[in-house]
Amino acid sequence: MDFSNVLTDSFTIFLLAVLLLSTLTLSLYYGLVYLRVGLNKDTRTPLPDAVPDNAWPSVSVVIVAHNESEFLKESLPYLLEQEYPDYEVVVVDYTSQDDTPFVLRVCAENYPHLKPVNFPEDVNMFRGKKYPLSIGIKSATKDVILLTEPDCIPRSFDWIRHMMCGYMHGASIVMGYSLLKENNTLLNAFERYDNMMFSASYIGMAMMGNPYTATGRNLSYRRDFFFNKGGFISHYTIPDGADDLFVNQNANKANATVVLRDDAYVEADARATFAQWHLDRLHRYGTRRYYGFKDKCMLLIYPVSQILFWVSLLLLVFNSLFPWQLLLCWLVLKMGWQIVTCSVLAKRLKVKKVQYFSPIFELYFLFANTILHLLTLRKKNIRWR
Numbered sequence: 600m601d602f603s604n605v606l607t608d609s610f611t612i613f614l615l616a617v618l619l620l621s622t623l624t625l626s627l628y629y630g631l632v633y634l635r636v637g638l639n640k641d642t643r644t645p646l647p648d649a650v651p652d653n654a655w656p657s658v659s660v661v662i663v664a665h666n667e668s669e670f671l672k673e674s675l676p677y678l679l680e681q682e683y684p685d686y687e688v689v690v691v692d693y694t695s696q697d698d699t700p701f702v703l704r705v706c707a708e709n710y711p712h713l714k715p716v717n718f719p720e721d722v723n724m725f726r727g728k729k730y731p732l733s734i735g736i737k738s739a740t741k742d743v744i745l746l747t748e749p750d751c752i753p754r755s756f757d758w759i760r761h762m763m764c765g766y767m768h769g770a771s772i773v774m775g776y777s778l779l780k781e782n783n784t785l786l787n788a789f790e791r792y793d794n795m796m797f798s799a800s801y802i803g804m805a806m807m808g809n810p811y812t813a814t815g816r817n818l819s820y821r822r823d824f825f826f827n828k829g830g831f832i833s834h835y836t837i838p839d840g841a842d843d844l845f846v847n848q849n850a851n852k853a854n855a856t857v858v859l860r861d862d863a864y865v866e867a868d869a870r871a872t873f874a875q876w877h878l879d880r881l882h883r884y885g886t887r888r889y890y891g892f893k894d895k896c897m898l899l900i901y902p903v904s905q906i907l908f909w910v911s912l913l914l915l916v917f918n919s920l921f922p923w924q925l926l927l928c929w930l931v932l933k934m935g936w937q938i939v940t941c942s943v944l945a946k947r948l949k950v951k952k953v954q955y956f957s958p959i960f961e962l963y964f965l966f967a968n969t970i971l972h973l974l975t976l977r978k979k980n981i982r983w984r
Contacts, residue, residue, distance in 0.1 A: 611920040614911045621908035622933055628901055629940040632803035637943030639806065641859045645767050647760040656766060658686040658759055659739030659822070660747065663731045667749035668698035670868070674752050675702070679710045683759040691716045691735040714738065727838030729831040736825060745819040746842065747865055751777060755862035762819055765858040771824040772846065772855040774805060775817030778949050779869045790869045790876055792953040792960045797883070799944055802859060804897070808852035811894045815842030817865045824854075840886035847890055864949065884968070885975045905965050908933075934958045 660678055664671060671690070678688050692699050692715060703715040716738050718731065736744055745762060747753075755761065765773035776798055779791050801812045825845075834844045846855070870876040887898065912930065915921045941954040953960065 608920065611915070614915050614920065617907050618911040618915065618929070621904045621911065622929070624900065624904040625908060625933065626936055628904070629937055631807070633799055633940040633944040635806055636799050636803045636859070637940065637945075637947040639859055639947065641857075643768070644764045644856070644858055644860075647757060647764060650760075650764060650767060652684070654767065655684055655760070655763060656743045656821075657741035658683065658743045658745050658763065659736075659741040660686060660688045660745045660759070661691070661732070661735040661739055662689070662747060662749055663691045663693060663728055663735060664695065664699055664749045665693045666695045666697045666699060668695070668702050670749040671699060671702050674749060675706050675713070677752050677756070678747075679706065679713060680756060681753070681759045682756050683763075685741070686759055687712045687714050687739070687741060689714045689716060689735050689739050691718065691731045691738075693718045693731040694721045727841065729835055729838075729841045732841050733830060736822065736830070739822060742822055743819060744822050744825060746815050746817075748816050748867065751816045751865040751867045754864045754866055757862050758865065761860060761863035762817070762858055765819070765856045766821075768856070770854060770856040771821050772810070772813075772850050773819040774802070774810065774813040774846070774855065774857045775819070775863050775865065776802065776859060776948065777814050777816035777865045777867050779867055781951060782869070786873055786876065787869050788953050788956075789960065789963070791950050792957070793880070793964065795945060795948055795950045795953065796964070798948060802857050805850075805855060805857050809894075809897070810850040810852070810855040810857075811847055811890070811897070812843050813846045813850075816867055817863075818842050818846070820845075824849075834889065837886065837889060839882045840889065843883070843886045844889060847886075847894065859947075861949070880971055881975060884971050887972075888975070902965065902968065905961065909962075909965075937961070 662678075675688070675690075688710075690703055690713070692703055700715075700717060703713070703717075707713045707715055716735060718734075732746075743763065743766065745759060753759075762773055762775055777794075778798075779787075779794050781787060781791065798814070801810070801814070804811055805813075828845075828849045831841060831845060833848065834840055837844065840847075870879060887895070890898070912926060916923055916926055937957055938955060941957040945951070945954040
């Protein structure tokens with residue numbers, strides 16, 4: 600191996616420095632975020648058995664539905680049979696043309712704590728989900744709002760209890776986790792990996808004291824906190840971000856917490872087509888340009904480090920500036936650490952198989968997310984549903 604040009608060629612030294620810095624940044628990210636989430640035991644949050652009966656807050660589970668009858672038939676029994684002393688389920692049926700009104704009417708006859716709110720006509724001038732969700736929250740009568748979606752099924756009949764445990768230390772926002780159902784398709788593998796990485800990012804950052812977003816599939820906040828902060832008023836004209844922007848603007852280290860235990864998880868159906876999944880990702884990424892400067896910078900660290908890693912590595916290889924054998928060892932070590940940390944994370948978040956292909960998925964999403972960011976800059980209004 601010839602190292603004679605390494606100490607004399609400034610371009611080679613520069614590329615090696617970039618490669619070293621980007622590798623260290625990615626390795627630290629894997630450790631500080633993936634391992635932090637993967638090894639978390641959630642010992643700070645009390646278990647339901649340790650909470651006195653008179654300490655449980657009253658809860659309104661709020662859902663917005665639009666042509667969701669098939670999902671509601673499956674999910675409502677799990678929501679209406681929760682083991683919790685004082686709660687209601689508020690379902691906003693917004694202009695559904697399927698059997699959603701019938702499903703809600705039948706369930707309401709058997710479950711008095713189900714509260715349907717019907718909108719037969721579209722009066723939502725802002726197009727997004729915020730208007731019907733605001734109506735659902737205003738219609739709620741309990742102290743705490745717990746958000747989920749029609750296609751989400753709690754993994755336990757103690758789901759509400761476990762999520763409410765997050766309030767026992769004075770929090771105003773409690774963030775949960777939603778996993779995706781598994782099937783044997785390549786699209787499903789991409790979806791589950793993407794959901795795992797997104798979840799690891801917001802959960803890990805919240806654990807580090809910077810809660811910047813959450814998922815409306817499993818999110819809770821105190822009702823008076825929501826109204827004291829002005830609800831969605833500051834970003835009502837932005838179609839997306841009912842959960843995203845509210846958390847980004849109002850959550851902080853002192854008032855937000857994460858509940859990360861199996862009985863607090865919800866499970867959602869993965870999208871059946873790439874187009875549906877792509878639309879979901881457009882909704883998720885469409886609001887990031889409205890984040891604060893600090894959060895924008897934080898979210899750039901990981902993708903920029905990825906780009907610098909691969910560009911510097913490939914330039915060193917294709918220009919024969921450094922022995923390829925050492926660069927191969929470098930790449931293997933980086934990927935090995937990535938797979939180890941992703942495996943720990945996947946076990947904690949109940950995601951199977953995809954962790955072993957994380958380096959390949961990482962490359963795909965490096966390009967896909969770059970294109971997605973460019974698309975969200977052009978699309979001003981993405982219709983909900």
